[in-house]
Amino acid sequence: MSTKNTFNIILRFFSSFIFIFQATAIVMSTPTDIHDLLPDYGFPKGILPNNIASYTISPSGSFTVHLESPCYVHFSDQLVYYNTLITGTLTHGSVSGVSGIQAKMLFIWLPVTGMEVDSRSGMLEFFVGALSKKLPANQFQNVPGCSSKAGKGSNTTYFVDLIM
Numbered sequence: 387m388s389t390k391n392t393f394n395i396i397l398r399f400f401s402s403f404i405f406i407f408q409a410t411a412i413v414m415s416t417p418t419d420i421h422d423l424l425p426d427y428g429f430p431k432g433i434l435p436n437n438i439a440s441y442t443i444s445p446s447g448s449f450t451v452h453l454e455s456p457c458y459v460h461f462s463d464q465l466v467y468y469n470t471l472i473t474g475t476l477t478h479g480s481v482s483g484v485s486g487i488q489a490k491m492l493f494i495w496l497p498v499t500g501m502e503v504d505s506r507s508g509m510l511e512f513f514v515g516a517l518s519k520k521l522p523a524n525q526f527q528n529v530p531g532c533s534s535k536a537g538k539g540s541n542t543t544y545f546v547d548l549i550m
Contacts, residue, residue, distance in 0.1 A: 432526035
């Protein structure tokens, strides 16, 4: 065996070892709970409910979240429905192209299509089509529990103060 072939074999071995080591380090440093990842993107932990079964997020920010079951969450005076599959694109301070989340407006469920964080004002802006609503980010600090039913107050008027 020539010196050049031996060198190439050793180089490939070390390259493979370094790749495996880097991949392992990335996996080990990745939070196992998506709620722990959200603050890295400027969001509070509580924008997603507590029944997350699994999630994936790509380097480009596109994500998929699987819930154990569909659920309803009451945020102050707002009722929100989470489907078992939530998708979108996550960047720092913004979530776009959201599917799988709905908010109740009057007697109609409307899809939440995006969210933005305004760190200066401490507000989260939720987009429902062309409409939006700002809520204090501190309202979402705790991870909310899920309910399998809309529950008491589900006929209450929500998102009345939506703006265009």
